[in-house]
Amino acid sequence: MRNFINVADNEHPGWKVPIVLGWTGMRGVVSLAAALSIPVTLADGSPFPHRNLILFITFVVILLTLVLQGLTLPLLLKKVKLKDKDFIKSEKEIDYEIRSELAKIAVEKVKKEYPEKLEQFPALKEQFQSWENRINSSEIIINYPEYQQIFADILQHQRMWLINKNREELLLDEEIVRKHLRLIDLQEERLSLGK
Structure with a gap:
């Protein structure tokens, strides 16, 4: 029987993760090292032909890839839409x-x-x-304190109207008034919970 170590996140990354990693990876380290390793002179003492041109082209290519990929990275991330597995x-x-x-x-x-x-x-x-x-x-607006304050004020106004109505009309069934007051209380509770 074989013993395997269980990996918490053994799901295949798909094509999105390698593209983003490749796009954000370091650029030009090997080419810069290769260009800088070119000797200044040949064995006979004469200067290495086009050494400065090779170094210049290498630096330009590295700079362009860094700038190009750095500027386009936000667009790539929006397009690819990686999911946060820990979310x-x-x-x-x-x-x-x-x-x-x-x-x-x-x-x-x-x-x-x-x-x-x-x-x-x-x-x-x-x-x-x-x-x-x-x-x-869109229940996102419920999270705004101003909206909560306005709605709480409306509920308070409704509550006061019910209480006054109950005082003014003696023949009014108090159970009906209590029922509506409970409904207002429930709305207030929902508002305080942000639901």
Whole structure:
């Protein structure tokens, strides 16, 4: 029985990694060493023919490749789009992706099997619009403190209106008011969690 050492990352790198490594690799080390190793004079004491020209061409080629590849490296990286294998999505990102995918599945199911029922059942139509809004929304704005402040202010305004309505109308069912206050509390909680 053979014993092998397990390597954590034994996945084949594909074609992208070698291209980027080749593009970013050191340039001209061997050619510069070869050009500099050319003797100044030949065995008979005469100068080596075109030594200065060889050194000049070598330096120019090295400089051009360094500049060219250095300037085009950002473009290459954008084109190749290497994936960071150590990248881990946050819970928030995973949660957002799952909720968006679930909304997409629900919208597709309703469009495919129940399109005529949307007008028949207003609650289904409302839920359908909620799913569509989830798909089209960009929840990145929730991370902005200004947005959170505005939304919190709106929720507070709604809360105060409900409390005043409950005080003014004595015949109003308090359970209904409490239900709506709980919904506002839930929205506030969601906002504080950034969801």
